[in-house]
Amino acid sequence: MKHRFLHNKKALALMTVAVFLILIATASASPTTFPDVVGHWAQSAIEKIADLGLIHGHADGKFGPDEYVTRAQLATILANDIDQRAAATNTLIDDKMNTVDRSLALWNIQPGLGTVMIEYGNRLARLYFAAKAGNWDMAAYQLDEMFEIQEVGEVTRPGRAPMLKAFEDTYGPAVDAAIAAKDTAAFDTAFNNMISGCNNCHAASSSGEWNSYQFVHIQVPTTDPADYIDWAAPGMGTGNKK
Numbered sequence: 461m462k463h464r465f466l467h468n469k470k471a472l473a474l475m476t477v478a479v480f481l482i483l484i485a486t487a488s489a490s491p492t493t494f495p496d497v498v499g500h501w502a503q504s505a506i507e508k509i510a511d512l513g514l515i516h517g518h519a520d521g522k523f524g525p526d527e528y529v530t531r532a533q534l535a536t537i538l539a540n541d542i543d544q545r546a547a548a549t550n551t552l553i554d555d556k557m558n559t560v561d562r563s564l565a566l567w568n569i570q571p572g573l574g575t576v577m578i579e580y581g582n583r584l585a586r587l588y589f590a591a592k593a594g595n596w597d598m599a600a601y602q603l604d605e606m607f608e609i610q611e612v613g614e615v616t617r618p619g620r621a622p623m624l625k626a627f628e629d630t631y632g633p634a635v636d637a638a639i640a641a642k643d644t645a646a647f648d649t650a651f652n653n654m655i656s657g658c659n660n661c662h663a664a665s666s667s668g669e670w671n672s673y674q675f676v677h678i679q680v681p682t683t684d685p686a687d688y689i690d691w692a693a694p695g696m697g698t699g700n701k702k
């Protein structure tokens with residue numbers, strides 16, 4: 461019997477805690493209310509705008525539902541309303557801007573991965589010709605710009621972001637280090653590895669239309685994609701970088 465008593469006491473304690481928790485939960489979830497508003501014809505309207513923070517009760521906790529509104533109180537209500545609407549509008553705009561939704565015109569015209577990849581590949585070739593000419597500053601600049609444009613793809617095609625980031629983390633540092641060391645041999649190795657990385661991702665990527673993009677096969681560039689650029693620029697690699 462002793463054990464059972466103890467057991468019951470425990471159950472009672474647990475029940476008390478549960479009741480407290482329910483009370484706390486109901487208190488925080490229930491709308492703002494005022495004792496002199498309960499049962500008033502305008503109760504739900506008053507509670508609604510009180511919940512929105514547009515109107516507050518008196519210091520004694522009452523509302524005074526049948527009192528006249530002064531000009532000062534009206535001004536306060538309107539000012540609260542303006543603040544609330546401004547905050548709500550800002551949140552709405554931020555949410556729309558920060559969430560890819562291709563049913564929205566502005567999102568739908570943002571460059572997708574195909575467009576980003578054209579710049580990506582172009583900069584890869586520029587990186588190569590800059591490095592071949594020993595213009596290491598230009599090479600560093602092109603590598604930075606590659607990963608800049610990659611970010612556009614990560615935003616507009618969030619599903620591809622993990623693989624793009626993994627690509628950058630896997631192949632970027634070695635190319636970067638070779639450029640910093642002005643080491644042609646190290647650059648060639650790192651550059652070739654990076655190209656394998658491009659192709660691995662193409663092979664591993666699929667979409668609604670394609671099982672794989674392995675047919676997009678990158679190679680070491682053989683022709684200069686931008687021969688209007690003098691790769692061996694004057695003053696290259698001498699203190700341009702801050």
Ligand code: HEC
Nearest residue numbers: 573574577578580581584620623624627658661665676678
């Ligand atoms: C996330 C994995 C991924 C990585 C890493 C990647 N690509 Fe791509 N690439 C794609 C996908 C996916 C497509 C197809 C894009 C589409 O149409 O949506 C593509 C397409 C391309 C295209 C065809 C663009 C066109 O429309 O003509 C080129 C060029 C390209 N990539 C170059 C590169 C180069 C160069 C690298 C490495 C520096 C690279 N890609 C790295 C996923 C990747």
